Amino acid sequence: xxxxxxxxxxxxxxxxxxxxxxxxxxxxxxxxxxxxxxxxxxxxxxxxxxxxxxxxxxxxxxxxxxxxxxxxxxxxxxxxxxxxxxxxxxxxxxxxxxxxxxxxxxxxxxxxxxxxxxxxxxxxxxxxxxxxxxxxxxxxxxxxxxxxxxxxxxxxxxxxxxxxxxxxxxxxxxxxxxxxxxxxxxxxxxxxxxxxxxxxxxxxxxx
Ligand code: MD6
Ligand code: FE
Numbered sequence: 648x649x650x651x652x653x654x655x656x657x658x659x660x661x662x663x664x665x666x667x668x669x670x671x672x673x674x675x676x677x678x679x680x681x682x683x684x685x686x687x688x689x690x691x692x693x694x695x696x697x698x699x700x701x702x703x704x705x706x707x708x709x710x711x712x713x714x715x716x717x718x719x720x721x722x723x724x725x726x727x728x729x730x731x732x733x734x735x736x737x738x739x740x741x742x743x744x745x746x747x748x749x750x751x752x753x754x755x756x757x758x759x760x761x762x763x764x765x766x767x768x769x770x771x772x773x774x775x776x777x778x779x780x781x782x783x784x785x786x787x788x789x790x791x792x793x794x795x796x797x798x799x800x801x802x803x804x805x806x807x808x809x810x811x812x813x814x815x816x817x818x819x820x821x822x823x824x825x826x827x828x829x830x831x832x833x834x835x836x837x838x839x840x841x842x843x844x845x846x847x848x849x850x851x852x853x854x
Pocket of ligand 1: 763782805
C-alpha cells in the first residue's frame, strides 16, 4: 500500500540498484556543470547543513537578503541550470500523474550530520502539482507532519531507491529530515559516493 496518508505515496525501492547507479551518473554530471552550493536562511543568513544544486529550467535558491525563491541561473556561476535528465522526466510521468512536466529538480546532498528542518514547500505558484522525491544512499529518518507546524508527525525511513509523492491533501504537509542514519541502508552509488552520505532529488512544478 503506497498511500501512507491521503495524497502521500511512499514507494520503497522504486528504483533498483542499476537504475540508482544510472541516475547517480546523471546527477554527477549535473553537479559537474552546476556545483553544489550552500544556501543561507532568510534574514539570519545562517547556513543550511545540506549542500544543493538544481537541474531544469528553474532552481531553488535562498540567501539572507532575498530569501527562498526560484531562479533560472546558478547563484555562483551565473549559468542556466543543466537540463533535467530524461530519466527524471520519465519518473515524473510514471508517478506524478500531472499534465505538465516538472520545471525544477532540487538536488540535496547530506553528509552524515546534515538535517533538513521541518518545512512546507510553498515557494511554488502551482500547489496543484505534486512534489516527487527520490532518495539515494544512506537511510534517513523522515518526518511527515500535518498542515500546521504543531501537528503530530509520522516517521518513516527513506532508503536508497525510494520514491515519495506529496500530492493533493498532502502537498502542504510539513516534513523534514530528522537525521541521516549513516551506517544504515545502501552507500551512495559510486558516481556520487565522494560527496556525502545521502542525496535527495525533489521534482517540482513551479509556475
Ligand atoms: C529529503 N525532502 O528527503 C527532503 N519535499 O531530503 C523534501 O523536502 C521533500 O521528500 C517535498 C516532497 C517530498 C520530499
Ligand atoms: Fe520539502
